[in-house]
Amino acid sequence: MKTTPAVNSAKVFSIELHSGLFLNTSFEYSRTSKRTKRKSIVGSSSTSSISSILCSSMGFDYYAILDIPRDASDVDIRLAYRKLAVRCHPGNDFHYPPALPFPTMSREQYWELLNEAFDVLSNSLRKRIYDIYGEEGLKSGVVTPHGFQEAYVFSNDCMKIYKDFFATYSPYGDLIDAVTKPPPLCLDDRTTVKVKGPDMEEFVDLELEEIFHGTTKKMQILREEFVDETQVETVLVEETVRVPIQPGVTSGTKIRFEEAGDRNPKIIPSDIVFVVREKDHPLFSRDKADLHMIMPITLKQSLVGFPLKIVGIDGRQLMTEVVDVVHPEYTKIFKGEGLPKVDSTKVPKPRGDLCVSFKIDYPDFIPKRIREQLKEIFDDLYSIEKPCV
Structure with a gap:
């Protein structure tokens, strides 16, 4: 085993390739400067081809850390971080540690690199500088058409980055939300979320005398109803609904019948809402x-x-x-x-x-x-x- 010479004084960082060929990597972290020093111990086979694929002369490959291609979209970057951040969160107590992109790396090491990679690639300006100048240009500062862009320094506050993304420090935030705010009902095949249909509104026209005394109006409605208990096929039916009118009710009052609307295998029945509308009176x-x-x-x-x-x-x-x-x-x-x-x-x-x-x-x-x-x-x-x- 022999050590390859560093490409420059900033020490080379090598990461596992998607093809399965990887380099043994060790890390040293300097907390005072908030900069990461990297040492790379390389196997004897295909050293030159590995270096070219990794672009090690440019420093960290943030895209490989997030396990995404270099042409990944903003959505792809966020989805990758969402998946990997939960896996390597320090608060997760796994009986069986989840698989990470780099098995030779500890979860703590990968946790810091993951948040640094996301901190860079989720910011459009930092991402563009990194794509052109690499990690050295990003962390040394570059001249842009708008002036000199100061050097990027990772804050090392990984939990803040995590909280800003998930709105919680807990790795179990999604699970807690699912318990306290359960999602809508799903179909049997669990491929479609059932949502409630929009309200079906109908006017109830009332004489002033009906408003004075109060009454019960019989309203005819047409709606879809299931043919049988399988709740697959529907048929159009006509029904009579008794709408209670309170004495003194005001125009615009809504009288709601919960989930009395059309039945359908793909939706939760909508509400039928009767809206009071007052007729003109010849005297009052x-x-x-x-x-x-x-x-x-x-x-x-x-x-x-x-x-x-x-x-x-x-x-x-x-x-x-x-x-x-x-x-x-x-x-x-x-x-x-x-x-x-x-x-x-x-x-x-x-x-x-x-x-x-x-x-x-x-x-x-x-x-x-x-x-x-x-x-x-x-x-x-x-x-x-x-x-x-």
């Missing part, structure tokens, strides 16, 4: 639990008052006497005559208000004689002193 409009209506009155009624009779949403007749002067902003409020407050937990549910505003019908023409009379009436009206409050 809605603002949450309050109801609003507009009543036309004459100019005379607006000035001298009138009896107000209306039918509420519940069918009862509401009566009151309007004695105030009705101006355009005037509103008569009937307390507690609106819709039930759906969010209330009280029984019976409290109700909103019924707000009545007025549209005054002004005459299109007033004869001169009447205008003179009105003028005298209004002069007398405005001459009267207002009572002290």
Whole structure:
């Protein structure tokens, strides 16, 4: 056995070839300089061909450390690191140590080289410098079109690199995730992940009276159903679904039926969602639990008052006497005559208000004689002193 001369003063690192021919390699690590010194003890056979394949004059072959070709993509680099980092993680307690690309190397040695290789090749700038100038150029610094690129120094913080990649220090992180957050169900052949289908939405149109009282709507749906227990073939069926409507429900409310959608061997049944949609009412409009209506009155009624009779949403007749002067902003409020407050937990549910505003019908023409009379009436009206409050 004899030692081959080093190509340069930086000492040559030799690694196992994919063909099975390898060099016996020993390592010495200098923690103070954070640079790795390498010694290579080479067998007597095919020394020159081995050196040419390994490109040992350029230092470490980071691609061979990750067990990937030099034209590997970014995804290939990450996948290789993911596989090998878990295998040689110092926290892994294997009864039978897993196979690594270089059996002559200890797990601790390979762990540091693996993280250094990934630290270089996962960074586009460092990878490009390494591809062109090799390890010596990377660790000595090179001149680029954008200026001098400082020398790369490996941090030796392998656990930080591991954590940045896996978001955990633990080598059992994937196993813990699988227990705490189990993956979706799989098919029997375990080749396809079953995902839940998108929601099937359907509108439920409601009259305001239905919203006031609450009701149950019968809705017809068409969906795919399994023919038999083998759950392979499906057939289109029509079903009636009873949709409960709570008193006072608001427009846009979604009523969900879990996994009531189409059956299919490759998907989890979707949810059927009924969306409440309120129909227009000829008399009332809605603002949450309050109801609003507009009543036309004459100019005379607006000035001298009138009896107000209306039918509420519940069918009862509401009566009151309007004695105030009705101006355009005037509103008569009937307390507690609106819709039930759906969010209330009280029984019976409290109700909103019924707000009545007025549209005054002004005459299109007033004869001169009447205008003179009105003028005298209004002069007398405005001459009267207002009572002290």
